[in-house]
Amino acid sequence: MDVKIKTEVIEKIIEESKKHDKLEFGGWVIVDNEEIVDVVFDIKSQSYGDVILDCKEILKLDKSVRDKCAGWFHRHPICGLSGTDINTMNQLTEFWGRCYTLVLQGNGDISLHVTDKEEGLIHESWITPEFIDEYKNG
Numbered sequence: 001m002d003v004k005i006k007t008e009v010i011e012k013i014i015e016e017s018k019k020h021d022k023l024e025f026g027g028w029v030i031v032d033n034e035e036i037v038d039v040v041f042d043i044k045s046q047s048y049g050d051v052i053l054d055c056k057e058i059l060k061l062d063k064s065v066r067d068k069c070a071g072w073f074h075r076h077p078i079c080g081l082s083g084t085d086i087n088t089m090n091q092l093t094e095f096w097g098r099c100y101t102l103v104l105q106g107n108g109d110i111s112l113h114v115t116d117k118e119e120g121l122i123h124e125s126w127i128t129p130e131f132i133d134e135y136k137n138g
């Protein structure tokens with residue numbers, strides 16, 4: 001299966017990353033028709049080693065948008081997925097049935113991992129910083 005990420009979402013993540021120095025940050029991912037259409041930053045606490053998401057910002061949105069929330073985003077300093085990431089991904093996959101995990105990696109890549117309760121990992125893609133530039137410039 002193929003999953004697209006809207007250019008605006010990539011731009012929003014890059015812009016937001018400038019506000020957090022090297023701290024982890026994150027939020028919720030809105031999915032429409034196998035496309036990542038928005039990311040809603042929602043942080044309860046953050047440090048250089050982890051981030052805990054809140055539900056404040058997502059609850060401010062219309063129910064029609066909230067209903068399309070099917071994933072989470074965070075930036076971390078490593079490259080790949082930590083044990084905590086995999087646990088979180090598994091819990092959210094259990095909760096939603098299908099979970100879209102979007103990560104801004106320590107090397108600047110953006111990775112997307114889609115997991116399904118029945119089928120396991122069904123999609124994984126990596127966008128490199130060079131490609132992100134092209135992505136932004138069209």
Ligand SMILES: [Zn+2]
Binds near residue numbers: 074075076081082
């Ligand atoms: Zn992580």
